[in-house]
Amino acid sequence: MRTLVLWCPDWPVTAAGFSPDEPVAIMFANRVVACSAAARRGGVQRGLRRRQAEARCPGLQLVAHDPTGDARAFEPVVAAVEAFCPRLEIVRPGVCAVGTRGPSRYFGGDEALTARVTEAVAHVGGQAGIADGSFAAELAARAGRVIPPGETPTFLATFSVGVLERPELADLLTRLGIRTLGAFAALPAASVLARFGADGLVAHRLASGEDEHPLSARIPPPELDVTAELDPPAERVETAVFAARGLAHQLCDELSARGLALSCLRVEAETEHGETLVRRWRLEGATPLALAERVRWQLDGWLSNPHGPTAGLTLLRLVPEEVLPDEGRQLGFWGGDRALDDHAARALLHVQGLLGPDAVTTAVPIGGRGPAEQVQLVPWGDARAPTTCILGVDSRTYAGYPAQERSGGPWPGRVPAPSPAAVHVNPIRAEVVDANNQPVTVSGRGAASGEPAKISIDGGRWTGISAWAGPWPVDERWWDPQAHRRRARWQVVTADGTAHLLAVEGGRWSVEATYD
Amino acid sequence: MALPQRAVGEGQVAAPELKNLARPVSLARERTLPVLPALADLLPEGGLRRGSTVAVSGDAPRASRSEAEARPGATSLALALLAGPSQAGSWCAAVGLPSLGVVAAAEVGVALERFPLVARPGDEWPAVVATLVDAVDVVLVCLPRHVRNGDARRLVAKARDRGAVLITAGGSSALQADVRLSVASSSWDGLGRGHGRLQARRIDVVASGRGAAARERQVSLWLPSANGGVEAIDHANARSLVS
Numbered sequence: 088m089r090t091l092v093l094w095c096p097d098w099p100v101t102a103a104g105f106s107p108d109e110p111v112a113i114m115f116a117n118r119v120v121a122c123s124a125a126a127r128r129g130g131v132q133r134g135l136r137r138r139q140a141e142a143r144c145p146g147l148q149l150v151a152h153d154p155t156g157d158a159r160a161f162e163p164v165v166a167a168v169e170a171f172c173p174r175l176e177i178v179r180p181g182v183c184a185v186g187t188r189g190p191s192r193y194f195g196g197d198e199a200l201t202a203r204v205t206e207a208v209a210h211v212g213g214q215a216g217i218a219d220g221s222f223a224a225e226l227a228a229r230a231g232r233v234i235p236p237g238e239t240p241t242f243l244a245t246f247s248v249g250v251l252e253r254p255e256l257a258d259l260l261t262r263l264g265i266r267t268l269g270a271f272a273a274l275p276a277a278s279v280l281a282r283f284g285a286d287g288l289v290a291h292r293l294a295s296g297e298d299e300h301p302l303s304a305r306i307p308p309p310e311l312d313v314t315a316e317l318d319p320p321a322e323r324v325e326t327a328v329f330a331a332r333g334l335a336h337q338l339c340d341e342l343s344a345r346g347l348a349l350s351c352l353r354v355e356a357e358t359e360h361g362e363t364l365v366r367r368w369r370l371e372g373a374t375p376l377a378l379a380e381r382v383r384w385q386l387d388g389w390l391s392n393p394h395g396p397t398a399g400l401t402l403l404r405l406v407p408e409e410v411l412p413d414e415g416r417q418l419g420f421w422g423g424d425r426a427l428d429d430h431a432a433r434a435l436l437h438v439q440g441l442l443g444p445d446a447v448t449t450a451v452p453i454g455g456r457g458p459a460e461q462v463q464l465v466p467w468g469d470a471r472a473p474t475t476c477i478l479g480v481d482s483r484t485y486a487g488y489p490a491q492e493r494s495g496g497p498w499p500g501r502v503p504a505p506s507p508a509a510v511h512v513n514p515i516r517a518e519v520v521d522a523n524n525q526p527v528t529v530s531g532r533g534a535a536s537g538e539p540a541k542i543s544i545d546g547g548r549w550t551g552i553s554a555w556a557g558p559w560p561v562d563e564r565w566w567d568p569q570a571h572r573r574r575a576r577w578q579v580v581t582a583d584g585t586a587h588l589l590a591v592e593g594g595r596w597s598v599e600a601t602y603d
Numbered sequence: 604m605a606l607p608q609r610a611v612g613e614g615q616v617a618a619p620e621l622k623n624l625a626r627p628v629s630l631a632r633e634r635t636l637p638v639l640p641a642l643a644d645l646l647p648e649g650g651l652r653r654g655s656t657v658a659v660s661g662d663a664p665r666a667s668r669s670e671a672e673a674r675p676g677a678t679s680l681a682l683a684l685l686a687g688p689s690q691a692g693s694w695c696a697a698v699g700l701p702s703l704g705v706v707a708a709a710e711v712g713v714a715l716e717r718f719p720l721v722a723r724p725g726d727e728w729p730a731v732v733a734t735l736v737d738a739v740d741v742v743l744v745c746l747p748r749h750v751r752n753g754d755a756r757r758l759v760a761k762a763r764d765r766g767a768v769l770i771t772a773g774g775s776s777a778l779q780a781d782v783r784l785s786v787a788s789s790s791w792d793g794l795g796r797g798h799g800r801l802q803a804r805r806i807d808v809v810a811s812g813r814g815a816a817a818r819e820r821q822v823s824l825w826l827p828s829a830n831g832g833v834e835a836i837d838h839a840n841a842r843s844l845v846s
Contacts, residue, residue, distance in 0.1 A: 431694045434738030435719050441727050441734075448720050450705040462705045467719055503800050505827040506706040508678040538797060554794040578801050580791050585675045586801055600704065602791070602801060603678040 088298055089187045089197075089236065090221045093168060093204055094228035095161075095213045097121055098181025102160035103150050107212065112140050115152035155387060157181065162388025165366070167207045172200075176351060176367040180384070184221040184369070191217075197233045218242065222293045226250065239296035244269025251290050256283065268294040312406045313338045320359050320399025324390055327356070327400050328383045329444040334405050335378035336436065342410065351409035352378060354385050359398035364389050367408060378405065435467050456501045456561055457576075458510045458588065458600045500561050502576060507588055507600035514597035517589060518543045519552075519579075529575040529591050533560035542581060542589075544598055551582040558591070636740060636768060638687035639712070641835040644822050645784060645808060647815035651688065651741065653766040656759050658780035659684070660773065676786040676806045679707065679826050681743055681772040683833045684784075686712035688768075693717070693740035698724055698732055700745045700772070710831050729754045736767045743770045746778065755779070782812040787821070793829075803829045805836065 095101060099113040099121040107124040112131055114120065119140050122131045129144030141147055157180035165183055169175045171194075172185045187200060194200045197217045204215040216227030218234040223243055227234050234242045246268045248257045265271050272295040279291040292298070313334045321327040331354075342349055352370055357363045368381045382403070389395050439447050448464035455461040519527045521537030528536045535558050541549045557577030564570040574592035576599070581587070586602035635650035643649040651657065661677040678700075685695045685708070694717045697703055701722040709715055719739075724731040728747065735742045736758065746755075755778045762769040771778055787809045793802025803825050810820045823836040 428694075431717075431719075431738045434734050437734050438721060438731050441730060442721070442724065446721060446723065448722065450709075450715050450718070450720065452706070452709065452715065458704055458706055464705075464720070504710055504831055505801065505803075506704055506710055508682060508704045508707040509702045510704045510706075511702050554791070554796055554799075556794055556798060556800055578794060580794055580801075583674075584789050584791070586791050586794070586804075601675070602804070603675045603704075 089191070089217060089219060090184050090224040091172075091187045091190075091197075091200060091204065091215055091217045092178075092182065092184045092221055092224035092228040093164075093208060093213050093215050094225055095164065095181045095208070095211050096229075097123055098161065099152060099157050101211050102157040102180070103153070105148070105150075109148065110144050110146055111148045111150060112144075113152050114149050120152050154180065155384060158384030159388040159391055162385075162392060164208050164211055164213065166392075168204055170207070171203065174367065176369050178221065178225075178369045182225060184224065187217055201233055219296055220293075220298045223296055240269075240272065243294060243296050244272070248294075251293060253286070253290055256287060256290055272296070311338070311341055312404060313341075314402065314404040317399070317401050317403065320401045322399045324383065324386050325444060327386055327403060328379055329439065330403055331382035331405070332375065332379040333436065333440070334403065335375035335382075336433065338378065338405050338407065339375045342407065346412060347407075347410040348412070349378075349407050349409075350411050351407075352381065353406040353408045354382050355402070355404040355406065356386060356389070356400055357402040358396040359401050360396070362396045362398075364396075439467060454498055456498050456563065457590075458502060458506050461501075461506075500559065502559075502588060505602070507586075507602045509601040509603040511598060511600060514590065514599050515545050517545070517596040517598050519589070519591075519596050520549075527591075527596075528594060529558045529560070533558055533575060539577070539579060542579065542587075544587075552579050553582050555579040557589075634766075636688040636693060637691050639683060639833050641824055641833045642683060642687070642822075644835070645810045645820060646782060647812075647818075651684065651768045652781070653740075653768060654763040655781040656762060656769045656771070656778060657684065657782045657784065658771045658778060659784045661786050674786045674789050676789040676804065676826065677772055678703070679711070679804075680784060680786065680806070680808060681770055682708045682711050682713060683826055684770055685718075685741055685743060686833075688741050689713045689717060694719075694738070695741040695743065696721065696735045696739045698735065698742060698744040699728060699747070700743070707827075711827065711833065729758065732758055732769075733761055736762050736765055736769065739767065741768045741770060743772060745773050746771055750778070780812065781814065782810060782816045785809050785811075803827060 097107065100107070100111050100123045103111070103113065105111045105123060109123055110126040110129055110131075112119045112122040112126050114137060117137050119131060119133055119135045119137075121133065122140075126140075126144055126147055129147070131140045131144050131147065135143070137149065141149075161177070161180040165175060165177060168183065168185070172190045175183055175185045177183045187197060191197050191200050194203055201215045201217060205213065214228050214231045216224055216230060216232055216234070218224040218227040219236065219239040223234065223239045226246060227242065232242075244267060247266060248260045248268060248271055250268070251257060260266070260271060265274075271291065274291070276288065276291055280288045283290070315330045315334050317327065317330060321330065338349075349370055352368045353365060354368065355363065355365045364385065366385045368385075370377060370381070382405075386400070435447050445466050447467040449467055450462045451465055452461060453463050519539045519542050521527050522540045523537070524541075525537060527539050530536070539552050539555050542552055543549045555577055557579075558575035559577070560573075560575045562573045564572065572592070574590045577589040577591070579587050579589055587598050588600040588602070590597055590599045635648050635652050637650050638646065646652075659677050659681045661674040689695050690712050695713065696719050698721045700720070703720065703722075705715065705720075708718065721731055721735075728744075732742060732744050742762075758769065759778060769778075771780065785808070787807040789804055789806040791801055791804050793799050804827060805823065806826050807821060807823050810816065810822070825834040825836060828834040
């Protein structure tokens with residue numbers, strides 16, 4: 088099928104608000120996932136570690152990868168193209184595809200259509216290309232060319248097998264002496280299937296310039312649509328995404344019951360005032376979470392747009408546009424029990440339905456000194472990645488270290504293990520006096536006025552303190568007037584054997600946690 | 604050939620009987636969830652029997668209400684019970700514990716990615732616990748102060764039916780637990796008068812209950828021990844950590 092692909096070079100960089108002339112690298116898990124043209128000239132490549140990248144290109148700015156932000160920024164681009172090309176599919180943020188049959192005739196040929204699209208997205212430096220099939224069209228877009236009908240195999244023949252985005256296959260083919268797509272396409276399809284399996288056959292189809300969607304792709308019967316009517320209308324993205332998650336589960340269940348896998352999804356949203364937004368998303372290996380994520384991207388982009396909706400969402404519909412027979416997935420032989428995981432996930436979704444999406448949380452370890460600061464509670468179903476800024480530095484300018492590395496980093500002054508089993512959500516007020524019944528204070532230099540002898544928690548009766556250690560002064564985030572905290576911590580054991588973690592801040596004592 | 608003969612003799616097999624005949628034999632190992640080795644002596648079957656209810660409390664057993672002073676250690680003990688199944692790949696959940704120390708849970712060995720938390724279930728708690736009992740292996744729940752007997756009975760029955768373990772920590776004692784674990788004494792090691800830090804806690808746990816658990820057992824534990832886990836204390840050569 089003749090396809091036009093619009094490709095925006097280095098989209099994560101553009102989405103983060105940088106121009107191609109600034110040396111910028113987008114980091115995820117300590118690796119470069121995208122970089123600007125200036126950084127590339129400096130020798131930065133995808134896959135480099137942070138240190139290597141910084142060594143090659145001094146003055147490189149590092150930005151954490153933000154997929155949601157990428158998708159949100161791509162929404163206006165999609166809207167600009169969709170104004171004259173219907174049935175647009177978003178392949179991923181930064182790349183979208185559209186069938187050219189109608190638009191090409193209407194605008195007077197492929198060249199005219201390409202020129203029009205390029206003009207519409209000139210402000211983000213987008214390039215368009217047309218070829219047979221979206222794989223070839225994306226390569227054509229990178230080259231900024233229009234491949235005449237029937238010449239796609241010739242166009243593809245010179246590319247290296249690396250462009251198939253299948254590293255293992257490409258590595259093997261190179262070692263077999265097959266370095267270009269042309270050489271790979273020259274192999275008989277039956278032998279490729281026998282040697283490399285179904286995925287190899289798909290790669291072979293791509294290399295031969297055939298349509299990547301196998302002929303078995305078909306439009307599903309309409310009863311597979313799932314719809315949620317939101318009453319009261321959803322004002323927040325989270326509420327809508329939560330509803331979408333339920334729909335996504337329902338859709339995936341229905342599809343898997345029929346032995347089908349989703350390859351293209353249409354998301355329709357409608358507001359109280361009748362405004363609608365319809366987007367098509369191309370998917371591979373759709374899980375309910377991936378589906379819900381697409382809905383979040385779409386709604387985020389729409390709602391943050393100044394010309395966005397004027398009222399809450401009332402309707403959300405997920406329509407499977409294209410499905411394939413599900414080839415099944417092999418469950419891990421030694422791995423965890425996936426069926427059990429799915430079962431638990433469904434029950435938690437049900438609890439979220441009872442209490443609201445924020446009521447079910449999962450804890451992610453992050454860096455911090457106090458027991459409450461060392462974990463972050465993330466609503467169930469969201470990615471288990473911490474989102475707070477670390478060390479007071481905005482996370483967007485902080486290189487993307489994985490959470491484990493950050494939590495394991497040195498935190499001088501951290502309360503030592505074992506950690507308390509009860510961390511009070513609101514610290515409990517307390518009073519501590521020394522042997523002469525004088526309140527114990529901690530001076531600005533971290534010296535205590537006396538030895539703590541008795542404690543009264545929340546106005547209760549006085550209990551003797553049998554052992555204590557402290558004060559352990561902590562002065563955190565002194566560079567940020569809002570977040571600055573200065574306190575001293577104590578560990579005490581009272582006469583009845585209970586151990587507490589106390590904090591004194593601004594002369595006031597509180598029980599931060601109890602070693603229950 | 605006794606069973607089929609009887610069945611044929613009566614002409615037909617009653618449906619429940621047939622179900623029993625067809626039920627696969629399950630081994631004791633499949634009916635229990637593993638716990639940390641140090642805790643195995645507390646439980647009658649050396650593990651958490653599926654379908655059972657365990658109540659963990661800080662009150663000494665049979666102590667009169669007036670002198671009963673909740674001893675610390677119940678939360679840590681409950682978390683230590685979760686650690687064994689969690690490490691073996693089971694899902695655990697905590698309901699109604701807004702101030703649970705998640706770092707302490709991770710230190711004792713609970714896998715946080717399989718440990719969802721419902722901090723404030725509110726009035727919906729019976730429905731929430733019932734849903735979770737359906738899907739996860741171990742549910743740790745802090746009951747509200749007043750629990751209707753019907754709710755408590757239904758939850759215990761549901762846990763028994765679904766083969767999940769219900770652990771209650773604190774709150775009402777309306778639930779008829781199969782095993783009751785209570786902290787008889789607890790003392791900290793490592794902290795002096797103005798020096799040191801909390802390092803390890805020695806607790807004595809008394810287990811009582813119904814049926815197989817009726818015989819009272821007492822175990823002394825380091826919870827947490829100096830290296831963060833749980834260790835049983837051998838009474839013969841019990842010693843103070845900081846001598």
